[in-house]
Amino acid sequence: MLSYEFMRKSFIMGVMIALIAPTIGYFLVLRRQSVIGDTLSHVALSGAAFGMITQIYPVYTAIIFSITAALGIEGLRKKYENYAEISLSIVLSTGVGLASVLISLGNTQGILSYLFGSLAFVTNQDIIMVVGLGVIILATIVFLYDDMFYITFDEESAYLAGISNKLINIYFSILVALTVAISMRIVGVLLISSLMVLPVAASLLIAKSFKSGLMYSIMFGIMSVIIGLILSFYLDLAPGGTIVLSALLILIIIIIVESIKK
Amino acid sequence: MEEQIVSVENASFSYGTNTVLDNVSLKINKGDFVGIIGHNGSAKSTLLKLMVGLLKPDKGTIKLFGTSVEKFKDYKKIGYISQNVRDFNQMFPATVEEVVSINLYHKRNLFTRFRNKDNEKIEKILEIVEMDKFKTSKIGNLSGGQKQRVFIARSLVNNPKILFMDEPLVGIDLESQNKFYDLLSKLNNEYNITLVMISHDVGVISKKVDKIFCLTDGKVYVHDKNNDVYINRLKDIYGEDVNMLFHKH
Numbered sequence: 001m002l003s004y005e006f007m008r009k010s011f012i013m014g015v016m017i018a019l020i021a022p023t024i025g026y027f028l029v030l031r032r033q034s035v036i037g038d039t040l041s042h043v044a045l046s047g048a049a050f051g052m053i054t055q056i057y058p059v060y061t062a063i064i065f066s067i068t069a070a071l072g073i074e075g076l077r078k079k080y081e082n083y084a085e086i087s088l089s090i091v092l093s094t095g096v097g098l099a100s101v102l103i104s105l106g107n108t109q110g111i112l113s114y115l116f117g118s119l120a121f122v123t124n125q126d127i128i129m130v131v132g133l134g135v136i137i138l139a140t141i142v143f144l145y146d147d148m149f150y151i152t153f154d155e156e157s158a159y160l161a162g163i164s165n166k167l168i169n170i171y172f173s174i175l176v177a178l179t180v181a182i183s184m185r186i187v188g189v190l191l192i193s194s195l196m197v198l199p200v201a202a203s204l205l206i207a208k209s210f211k212s213g214l215m216y217s218i219m220f221g222i223m224s225v226i227i228g229l230i231l232s233f234y235l236d237l238a239p240g241g242t243i244v245l246s247a248l249l250i251l252i253i254i255i256i257v258e259s260i261k262k
Numbered sequence: 263m264e265e266q267i268v269s270v271e272n273a274s275f276s277y278g279t280n281t282v283l284d285n286v287s288l289k290i291n292k293g294d295f296v297g298i299i300g301h302n303g304s305a306k307s308t309l310l311k312l313m314v315g316l317l318k319p320d321k322g323t324i325k326l327f328g329t330s331v332e333k334f335k336d337y338k339k340i341g342y343i344s345q346n347v348r349d350f351n352q353m354f355p356a357t358v359e360e361v362v363s364i365n366l367y368h369k370r371n372l373f374t375r376f377r378n379k380d381n382e383k384i385e386k387i388l389e390i391v392e393m394d395k396f397k398t399s400k401i402g403n404l405s406g407g408q409k410q411r412v413f414i415a416r417s418l419v420n421n422p423k424i425l426f427m428d429e430p431l432v433g434i435d436l437e438s439q440n441k442f443y444d445l446l447s448k449l450n451n452e453y454n455i456t457l458v459m460i461s462h463d464v465g466v467i468s469k470k471v472d473k474i475f476c477l478t479d480g481k482v483y484v485h486d487k488n489n490d491v492y493i494n495r496l497k498d499i500y501g502e503d504v505n506m507l508f509h510k511h
Contacts, residue, residue: 141372143371157344157416160316203355204353209355209360
């Protein structure tokens with residue numbers, strides 16, 4: 001399997017995404033913001049479609065669209081302080097509306113590979129982009145770990161401890177947008193939020209501490225991607241779907257094991 | 263002269279057109295144990311948030327340690343336990359040790375370990391709040407009273423001079439409440455920490471604290487163990503326009 005160049009590329013990208021997506025997802029889930037992944041992925045799709053129409057590398061346009069949307073969500077949240085989820089609905093509707101209009105304009109034949117993920121079309125440019133941005137995202141989480149933990153646990157006290165909540169929240173929104181945009185090549189925009197949530201859901205059932213929860217999330221993410229890519233190759237299935245179903249299988253196994261233990 | 267820790271002068275605050283605090287003035291001195299009471303929606307939490315700087319008053323001034331709360335940056339001097347902490351997700355995967363050490367956040371990243379000195383400090387503080395046996399327990403598995411002790415410990419890590427608590431005893435049984443008050447008394451008397459606490463239980467808190475700020479109709483009424491002396495002193499400071507009234511429930 002690894003004698004094929006496209007599979008080697010897919011594994012490099014897949015493992016990088018498996019490191020990033022559950023890491024970002026862990027903080028999203030614990031802050032009860034897991035729907036943001038879904039919202040931004042729909043906007044990223046419209047970004048990819050825009051890139052195809054304008055002949056710009058679609059990942060670049062997806063990044064610009066999703067970062068704009070992430071900042072828009074932050075802005076709208078202030079307008080609808082007591083109904084914060086409205087901001088997500090507004091941005092999600094905008095993403096879906098824009099994507100369908102742009103796709104209908106034509107010249108977007110490859111859009112399916114962004115919807116469900118694809119191994120065949122992974123390019124060197126994709127790998128450089130994913131590895132480069134992935135390293136930035138992971139380095140940020142390593143160095144901002146305690147600030148992120150504090151904000152996730154108790155935002156008001158974090159502010160009173162001198163943490164710049166606003167700045168970190170905006171920066172984190174940008175990281176979420178980047179994660180969605182760079183992950184869509186393999187997992188697909190419709191499934192990326194699943195890779196952010198399912199490994200975290202499994203880890204929360206067995207984690208004994210905040211740090212171990214993060215580590216389990218990453219471990220389950222990597223297992224899902226490796227199992228999913230292998231199954232996808234041998235059974236000729238869509239990689240995004242098999243990765244997500246692998247993550248689901250891990251979650252189900254842990255639910256069963258934990259139920260038996262009790 | 264007693265050291266003023268908090269001073270609120272002619273402060274007002276509104277949510278939209280609804281004025282919840284109207285020209286309120288009060289002060290808290292070093293070593294005070296203050297209870298804030300009032301019916302639901304009487305802006306108790308709002309007053310607390312104004313005092314720590316989480317909200318800004320529409321008018322008036324609020325000072326912490328003599329500095330305008332908007333410019334106040336010496337956050338280690340204050341500890342704050344919000345209402346939100348008791349509503350956090352029970353599945354939240356954090357240990358008691360992680361929660362207490364959260365205030366040492368600036369000392370590490372994901373891979374660095376605490377120095378012995380920091381570990382010893384965490385252990386000593388957990389002993390003070392009698393939670394040292396629960397160091398590695400998940401916070402979600404603790405009872406309400408135990409959780410509040412952990413949140414107190416989290417604040418104590420920074421050796422605060424004042425501790426603000428927003429209804430820490432809601433949903434906690436009487437025995438745990440008494441233990442909690444014993445702990446507060448120890449912090450107040452032995453460690454000289456000024457305490458400000460919101461409570462809905464007037465009967466209990468009135469026996470435990472030195473002063474009570476009672477909020478009703480946007481005004482603050484002060485009860486003191488020695489009301490006459492206290493009101494006269496406040497009149498000296500603020501003059502006749504101060505919204506301080508002595509009343510009985």
